[in-house]
Amino acid sequence: xxxxxLSIIVLGASGDLAKKKTFPALFNLYRQxxxxxxxxxxxxxxxxxxxxxxxxxxxxxxxxxxxxxxSELLEEVxxxxxxxxxxxGSYDSAEGFQLLDKEIYGHEFSKNxxxxxxxxxxxxxxxxxxxxxVCKMIKNYCMNKSDLGGWTRIxxxxxxxKDLGSAxxxxxxxxxxxxxxxxxxxxxxxxxxxxQNLLVLRFANRLFLPLWNRDNIDNVQIVFxxxxxxxxxGGYFDEYxxxxxxxxxxxxxxxxxxxxxxxVSLKPEHIRDEKVKVLQSVLPINDHEVVLGQxxxxxxxxxxxxxSNTPTFATVVLRIHNxxxxxxxxxxxxxxxxxxxxxxxxxxFKDVPGDIFKCKKQGRNEFVIRLQPLEAxxxxxxxxxxxxxxxxxxxxxxxxxxxxxxxxxxxxxxxRLILDTIRGDQQHFVRRDELKAAWEIFTPMLHRxxxxxxxxxxxxxxxxxxxxxxQLLERAGYVQTHGY
Ligand code: BG6
Numbered sequence: 001x002x003x004x005x006l007s008i009i010v011l012g013a014s015g016d017l018a019k020k021k022t023f024p025a026l027f028n029l030y031r032q033x034x035x036x037x038x039x040x041x042x043x044x045x046x047x048x049x050x051x052x053x054x055x056x057x058x059x060x061x062x063x064x065x066x067x068x069x070x071s072e073l074l075e076e077v078x079x080x081x082x083x084x085x086x087x088x089g090s091y092d093s094a095e096g097f098q099l100l101d102k103e104i105y106g107h108e109f110s111k112n113x114x115x116x117x118x119x120x121x122x123x124x125x126x127x128x129x130x131x132x133x134v135c136k137m138i139k140n141y142c143m144n145k146s147d148l149g150g151w152t153r154i155x156x157x158x159x160x161x162k163d164l165g166s167a168x169x170x171x172x173x174x175x176x177x178x179x180x181x182x183x184x185x186x187x188x189x190x191x192x193x194x195x196q197n198l199l200v201l202r203f204a205n206r207l208f209l210p211l212w213n214r215d216n217i218d219n220v221q222i223v224f225x226x227x228x229x230x231x232x233x234g235g236y237f238d239e240y241x242x243x244x245x246x247x248x249x250x251x252x253x254x255x256x257x258x259x260x261x262x263x264v265s266l267k268p269e270h271i272r273d274e275k276v277k278v279l280q281s282v283l284p285i286n287d288h289e290v291v292l293g294q295x296x297x298x299x300x301x302x303x304x305x306x307x308s309n310t311p312t313f314a315t316v317v318l319r320i321h322n323x324x325x326x327x328x329x330x331x332x333x334x335x336x337x338x339x340x341x342x343x344x345x346x347x348x349f350k351d352v353p354g355d356i357f358k359c360k361k362q363g364r365n366e367f368v369i370r371l372q373p374l375e376a377x378x379x380x381x382x383x384x385x386x387x388x389x390x391x392x393x394x395x396x397x398x399x400x401x402x403x404x405x406x407x408x409x410x411x412x413x414x415x416r417l418i419l420d421t422i423r424g425d426q427q428h429f430v431r432r433d434e435l436k437a438a439w440e441i442f443t444p445m446l447h448r449x450x451x452x453x454x455x456x457x458x459x460x461x462x463x464x465x466x467x468x469x470x471q472l473l474e475r476a477g478y479v480q481t482h483g484y
Contacts, residue, residue, distance in 0.1 A: 013044025363481025
């Protein structure tokens with residue numbers, strides 16, 4: 001591992017993302033010894049005029065959340081908070097960033113960076129509208145200056161644009177200032193345990209190699225459900241909608257890992273090359289294979305216009321035009337304010353030819369990977385019903401992580417991804433051409449939704465979403481299975 005001074009600069013330090021995700025992830029890394037107090041310093045930067053202590057007070061509660069408040073933990077929290085310094089400034093002011101640079105340099109000097117390298121990680125927990133100006137400021141005033149090596153990296157969060165044009169513009173602006181290996185585009189789904197497991201599952205198990213194709217698989221579903229609405233984020237959400245918020249990024253990334261060919265090696269570039277090929281093979285979306293919904297009461301939010309056409313639910317069938325997947329529907333489904341909170345992948349196999357047991361009615365083999373909550377993988381199989389009769393029943397081969405890996409803590413997505421950034425591993429980050437290919441798939445449809453050509457169907461909060469989505473699922477070939 002690299003040594004030397006590490007400065008982590010959280011821009012937008014007083015915002016929601018920083019408080020809820022970035023600082024808690026940094027704290028967890030600190031507790032596990034990945035951030036050493038003799039090397040690391042954390043800087044918060046934002047416009048709000050507050051002191052170091054005020055920032056620490058704002059963060060403290062989020063670090064403790066869900067952990068119980070033992071005196072040991074509180075001591076660790078205090079030690080961690082002492083590593084944080086606050087710098088106040090605006091996102092386009094030279095003075096602010098010069099001051100920030102001075103503070104970082106002071107820290108590097110005090111840690112004898114002269115004898116080591118200087119590593120500077122800028123985490124932009126900010127709205128994308130300020131990315132270009134912030135990147136320019138970092139480039140002009142805050143780059144690593146050590147002659148002894150080190151690096152400057154920036155981490156950015158979605159939304160990366162609103163469509164192909166705006167995403168390309170943003171990429172070009174950032175690309176003028178930083179090289180691709182310095183840019184870490186976070187899609188936090190790539191940091192989830194079971195998403196990371198997909199490559200291992202597919203390419204380290206002989207079992208799946210011959211089955212994973214159009215000859216054996218009938219359809220694939222990638223599903224995201226939340227049992228709460230846009231709560232407090234109505235303003236943001238209404239501008240984006242469920243396709244931009246979830247499907248174009250999180251679910252599409254999962255689709256890439258489910259559908260891609262085996263990469264040449266585990267090198268980030270090899271993996272990302274294969275993901276791009278999948279995205280480029282997706283056919284234009286067919287209008288008949290889209291159902292949009294909006295939950296009743298969505299427009300009651302004062303930040304949402306009364307006549308909003310924004311979908312809070314969507315089912316979209318994607319079709320991959322290649323040798324492996326021709327004819328297999330990939331059904332992407334995402335919704336807010338539904339009846340449960342769950343994210344899962346369901347790979348449904350074809351019927352058994354020459355079905356002598358007449359078990360078709362019970363359903364097909366289905367391999368389910370539950371990303372959350374309660375990580376699990378299970379395979380639905382038809383087995384003999386135990387007993388004297390020769391009848392069949394559907395049961396499950398079940399690998400539930402909670403039972404199988406008792407006592408193992410599954411790290412938070414953000415924790416892993418920040419550690420990857422420090423280590424310089426871009427495998428789980430979105431490359432520029434990947435982003436472009438992802439926007440190419442959805443942009444034509446998004447423009448038509450924005451123009452009001454597609455109308456979302458109202459659905460009741462707490463329901464399964466519009467009934468039309470279930471009908472689409474059936475038309476795409478999905479068969480409901482009936483378990484034991
Ligand atoms: C975010 C979306 O990217 O992901 C949110 O903007 C959504 O709308 C969240 O709630 C879901 O993340 P997770 O990890 O809770 O599934």
